[in-house]
Amino acid sequence: MAATIIDGTQIAGEVKHQVAEGIARLKAAGHPVRLTAVIVGTTPAAEIYAARQAEGCRAIGIDYNLIALADDISNRDLRAEIRKLSADPQVTGIMLHLPLPSHIDSARVQYAIDVVKDVEGVNPANIGYVMYKHVVIAPCTAMAAVELIKHTGVHMEGAEAVVVGASHIVGKPIALLLTEQMATVTICHIATRDLKYHTRRADILITAAGKPGLITADHVREGACVIDVGINRVTLPDGTRKTVGDVDFDAVKEIAAYLTPVPGGVGPMTVAMLLKNTLRSAELLAGVKEG
Amino acid sequence: MAATIIDGTQIAGEVKHQVAEGIARLKAAGHPVRLTAVIVGTTPAAEIYAARQAEGCRAIGIDYNLIALADDISNRDLRAEIRKLSADPQVTGIMLHLPLPSHIDSARVQYAIDVVKDVEGVNPANIGYVMYKHVVIAPCTAMAAVELIKHTGVHMEGAEAVVVGASHIVGKPIALLLTEQMATVTICHIATRDLKYHTRRADILITAAGKPGLITADHVREGACVIDVGINRVTLPDGTRKTVGDVDFDAVKEIAAYLTPVPGGVGPMTVAMLLKNTLRSAELLAGVKEG
Numbered sequence: 001m002a003a004t005i006i007d008g009t010q011i012a013g014e015v016k017h018q019v020a021e022g023i024a025r026l027k028a029a030g031h032p033v034r035l036t037a038v039i040v041g042t043t044p045a046a047e048i049y050a051a052r053q054a055e056g057c058r059a060i061g062i063d064y065n066l067i068a069l070a071d072d073i074s075n076r077d078l079r080a081e082i083r084k085l086s087a088d089p090q091v092t093g094i095m096l097h098l099p100l101p102s103h104i105d106s107a108r109v110q111y112a113i114d115v116v117k118d119v120e121g122v123n124p125a126n127i128g129y130v131m132y133k134h135v136v137i138a139p140c141t142a143m144a145a146v147e148l149i150k151h152t153g154v155h156m157e158g159a160e161a162v163v164v165g166a167s168h169i170v171g172k173p174i175a176l177l178l179t180e181q182m183a184t185v186t187i188c189h190i191a192t193r194d195l196k197y198h199t200r201r202a203d204i205l206i207t208a209a210g211k212p213g214l215i216t217a218d219h220v221r222e223g224a225c226v227i228d229v230g231i232n233r234v235t236l237p238d239g240t241r242k243t244v245g246d247v248d249f250d251a252v253k254e255i256a257a258y259l260t261p262v263p264g265g266v267g268p269m270t271v272a273m274l275l276k277n278t279l280r281s282a283e284l285l286a287g288v289k290e291g
Numbered sequence: 292m293a294a295t296i297i298d299g300t301q302i303a304g305e306v307k308h309q310v311a312e313g314i315a316r317l318k319a320a321g322h323p324v325r326l327t328a329v330i331v332g333t334t335p336a337a338e339i340y341a342a343r344q345a346e347g348c349r350a351i352g353i354d355y356n357l358i359a360l361a362d363d364i365s366n367r368d369l370r371a372e373i374r375k376l377s378a379d380p381q382v383t384g385i386m387l388h389l390p391l392p393s394h395i396d397s398a399r400v401q402y403a404i405d406v407v408k409d410v411e412g413v414n415p416a417n418i419g420y421v422m423y424k425h426v427v428i429a430p431c432t433a434m435a436a437v438e439l440i441k442h443t444g445v446h447m448e449g450a451e452a453v454v455v456g457a458s459h460i461v462g463k464p465i466a467l468l469l470t471e472q473m474a475t476v477t478i479c480h481i482a483t484r485d486l487k488y489h490t491r492r493a494d495i496l497i498t499a500a501g502k503p504g505l506i507t508a509d510h511v512r513e514g515a516c517v518i519d520v521g522i523n524r525v526t527l528p529d530g531t532r533k534t535v536g537d538v539d540f541d542a543v544k545e546i547a548a549y550l551t552p553v554p555g556g557v558g559p560m561t562v563a564m565l566l567k568n569t570l571r572s573a574e575l576l577a578g579v580k581e582g
Binding site for chain 2: 105107108111115123124125126127128129131132133134157158160166168172173175176179182183184185186187188189190191192193198
């Protein structure tokens, strides 16, 4: 039986539609919805990404502006810049493009982002609030993964969930969100002795390792729900380049019950979650929602 | 083969000795080390606990004072009180006695504790920093559990670790700290379908469920390292009351390689971690250590 392929683009489209309605309501009531993106030491690739983001925001009514800073900015000046945006009542959302230059202490800069304006959910306090089941703004990619699982209707309570990849921005927040949904969660990573042992027993398998081909058919339990967070650029034998996830898609789709494609799965949903968070931040600041 | 019983009281004594030396050095250099405890709606039991804490602090050179607030204090006033202490340069550590009255939003009050002065590691930002492997101050009980494992010499990297209990203040931070140590971590809780399946495969088993007798000999793998975070008051058949953990101590000690007793295991080590954090906070504020 072939898996149901989870159409992240379509689900993201539905989310964006709802977000656009919420933003229209908020702006009609006179409240600003303004996302400021900060980029340090820009590259052509980052500029393309920022341009796409600007377009995505404007399409649903979010005012967007980009602040580009020199890549030799000091920690102190960068934190001061972020704090200024945190204090500016006209700015309702702040996002900080990663990676930052290596001399920057990312966690401390992220901490300077106002908790409510932190649309990516990267301020350590927002990560901590996730742990406290008192979510203000959750990290976008983790939210995207969990929302796609919810969309399948697969029960999370009591399910065996295995997360492959323990990054602080994806793997660990996903593990916490799944624990909050009362799944029994195992976090695997590079030091895991027997990855297959764990992945084969997973009702819900989320991979965020960034390794193409890591998850083969042999790693997956029949009927599992598989969410592929990996985004890897690979070169095919004929020299063309392609974007793939961590999962051997063609093989795993014959075994899993649900599977996200790459591209078109978690990626577009993450963008939708960023927009949803941007609405949520603006609503919290406007006082129309409780934090 | 009987397990090595981990003597938390003795290990805590060694830690306290080191902390006392650090505090003496700091004070000799003219830096204050002052812990302020805040208690809302005091009870006789809480007062006894606070008195013991005061004694423990003074014994190693920490200036201690207690602020008792009325149990009908508003969220706003309590946060203002905490923020005042956060801003007071004479206060180097803040701890907030839990539980708070039900009308208080604990997470928001904890967020008002200055990140560096948060000696219990309960500010959501400190929880988040744990996730970012950028630990400023980690939660005391979680630190205590991990320090006791380190003390046994059991390797955590690649080990199968199972945490029973997913509370935000104990189970989840322990899971994150063990992940940081590169263990493969599973978090079990009330909704876990087959607890024994998980506990029996654990090289390192940490229980923080608050259920006496939950972990029997049959739950434990031969040679495992078992850390019992549970503290439960039970009434024996003869009517006397006794403090026990979650583990059936007498049975499990015949199977495990290492086992903490209750009392005398994680409990005293948690107090030692609080004192260690109090020193760390004061050092960070004095600028003699990097955060």
